[in-house]
Amino acid sequence: MRRVLAALAVVAVVGGCTVQAADGDGKNRTPVRIELPDSASPTPRATTSTPSSATPARVLWSRGDTGRDIRELQARLRQVAWIFEGPTGTYDDATVEAVKGFQGKRGLPKTGETDSVTWQRLLRMTREPGKWELYLMGGQPADAPDARCMTGRVLCISKSSRTLRWMVDGRTLTTLPVRFGTEYTPTREGVFRVYWKSRDHYSTLYHSPMPYAMFFSGGQAVHYSTDFAARGYAGGSHGCVNVRDEAAISELFDEVRTGDKVVVHW
Known part of the structure; x- marks a missing residue:
């Protein structure tokens, strides 16, 4: 039993x-x-539920960043009409708002920061900006001064870098972006002298103001241009050397004397 x-x-x-x-x-x-x-019970298969979350896109640039990459970002945003000033090379409030607008239009998170996804989308919609798109409103570095600028008081003007150096005895005191004449009205090159200064000059030939004019060759002068201030290198002069910074040329006008040398070179 x-x-x-x-x-x-x-x-x-x-x-x-x-x-x-x-x-x-x-x-x-x-x-x-x-x-x-x-111990004899069947062990259920372990199940782990990990929430799937996409890895956030890497942020490339954000408010406060500066440099050439920011200029390219701003130039490309100009091409698609999301920004209308600059490029300045500084990721400022206007750039933040432009990036937000671009992101929102395409269903991306409106952070105002340029991440890798936003940048790739912008690249596909735009073309590589040229040098003068990057420096449309100035800010480009000046090239080395011409040897003829190294002595005396000189307005040393480079066509290659589109800059004006105000130099005294080989030392640069001021550097300004400048604009020149067009293909049909080119700015003359060579060594000249300032022969006349006219603070509130008005051109009767072109019917336009030429404030802070410093004449150096016939009717060609260094002067302030409201058109250059507004449109940058999108326009050109009738042969004069345009300056877009009114405060700076006002100070320069007071320093330059009649008889000072002007060198226009490549």
Whole structure:
């Protein structure tokens, strides 16, 4: 009988069922519940639910950044009419708002920061800006002064870098971006002298103001230009050397004397 009960216990363990215990007289008594040990229970497969979240795009440039890359960003934003000033080379408030507008129009997060996704989208919509698009409103570095500028008081004007250096005895005191005449009315090159200064000059030939004019060759002069201040290198002069910074040329006008040398070179 003991062997029978042992066999029934084994079956119960394996089957996980309820077995009936029998007395010696063969009568059934209270059923005995055989519980399976935890170790015998099937181990459920581990399931881990990791929320899927896209990796944020890497931020390339943001407010306060400066440099050539910012100029290119601003130049490309100009091409798609999201910014209308500059390029300045500084990631300023206007650039933040332009980037936000560009992002929002294309369903990107409106952060105002230029991340890799925003930049790639802008690249696909624009072309590589040229040098004078990057420096449309000035800010370009000046090239080395011409050897003829190294002595005396000189307005040293470079056509290659589009800059004017005000130099005294080989030392640069002021550097300004300048604009020249067009293909049909070119600015003459060579060595000249300032022969006349006219603070509030007005051109009767072209019917336009030429304030702070310093004449050096016929009707050609260094002077302030409102058109250059407004449009940058998108325009040109009738042969004069235009300056867009009125405050700077006002100071320069007071320093330059009649008879000072003017060198226009490449």
